[in-house]
Amino acid sequence: MFLKNCWYVAAWDHELSGGFLTRTILGDPVVLFRSRAGAPVALEDRCCHRHMPLSEGRLAGDTVQCGYHGLTFAFDGACVGIPGQTAIPPDARVKSYPIVERYRWVWIWKGDPALADAALIPDYHWNDDPDWVSYGDVYYVEGDYRLLIDNLMDLSHIQFLHASTLGAGTDMNAAISVERDDENVTVSRWVLDTPPAPIYAEALNTNGHVDRWQNITFTPPSHVVIDAGSAIAGTGAPQGDRSQGVETYSNHTLTPETDQSTHYFWHHARNFRMDDDALTDRLRQMFSSALQEDVVAIGAQQRAMNRRPDAPEIDINSDNCSIQTRRLLESRITAETALL
Ligand code: FES
Ligand SMILES: [Fe+2]
Known part of the structure; x- marks a missing residue:
């Protein structure tokens, strides 16, 4: 595995x-x-x-x-x-x-x-690039690292599991696109011409509409980069011009301890108000609290799975991203095992 x-x-x-x-x-x-x-x-x-x-x-x-x-x-x-x-x-x-x-x-x-x-080391330059301010941590999770990958690739859980930490302002009804090739699975979600979330309104100093994005990239074995941000609506962000926008990267990498426990490394980076230590503290607190909610949930999920390993489960539409991710990971593991 x-x-x-x-x-x-x-x-x-x-x-x-x-x-x-x-x-x-x-x-x-x-x-x-x-x-x-x-x-x-x-x-x-x-x-x-x-x-x-x-x-x-x-x-x-x-x-x-x-x-x-x-x-x-x-x-x-x-x-x-x-x-x-x-x-x-x-x-x-x-x-x-x-x-x-x-x-x-x-x-x-x-x-x-x-x-x-x-x-072959994946790109996490945001963590020590002087153009970004970054902070992070490592958590110990009593669960299979693949449950954490599922969690990160399917952010539909935010409005429920993270209702009190990240939930507000996340439009999970926006259409997403999922792409998979031999190297990555990417999930993209764009919401155009929409009111800004509070943090972006603050950062962009406007209450005018924005184009908002969230791109999640999975790279085997267990690297997940979440590129999220907002730009003044109509200034070309969907075409790649982010000069009128602010960006954050919420990056994760999972190192299996055993088949049922994981070292969960993460960092969060932003490129706006970089000297604002109070904002850094606030964001660090918000992300730490949210990720702790994931840590608790994954542990509970693993324990329930262990109590009944043969219990069936169902799939819903939002599982598509994590299913694609599991397939890519499994194909890599199968290919590597065949060589051994
Ligand atoms: S020297 Fe290491 S166990 Fe004896
Ligand atoms: Fe989460």
């Missing part, structure tokens, strides 16, 4: 500022830290001698020393020291995972290391 040959976010950059961070990723325990030079490192969190987690040991220069019998490991995973003996068995090593720091996130590759190409 996991795509292996791809990048997942393992941590926020700042989470690696103080010693070992342990996180289970795609079912495997991983210990993350920085070298003395500041480069991120990811090792299997299990000593090859007697299974002690390496995170129970210590950093010794640019090696990790197991806290049980003192074996030391270089950052490529090779054992480089065994107390009391000079010979090092050829199998004395732990897994070292390719890791790259980009867009304030630390990305890990759990598949074939020979295929780990940093150019």
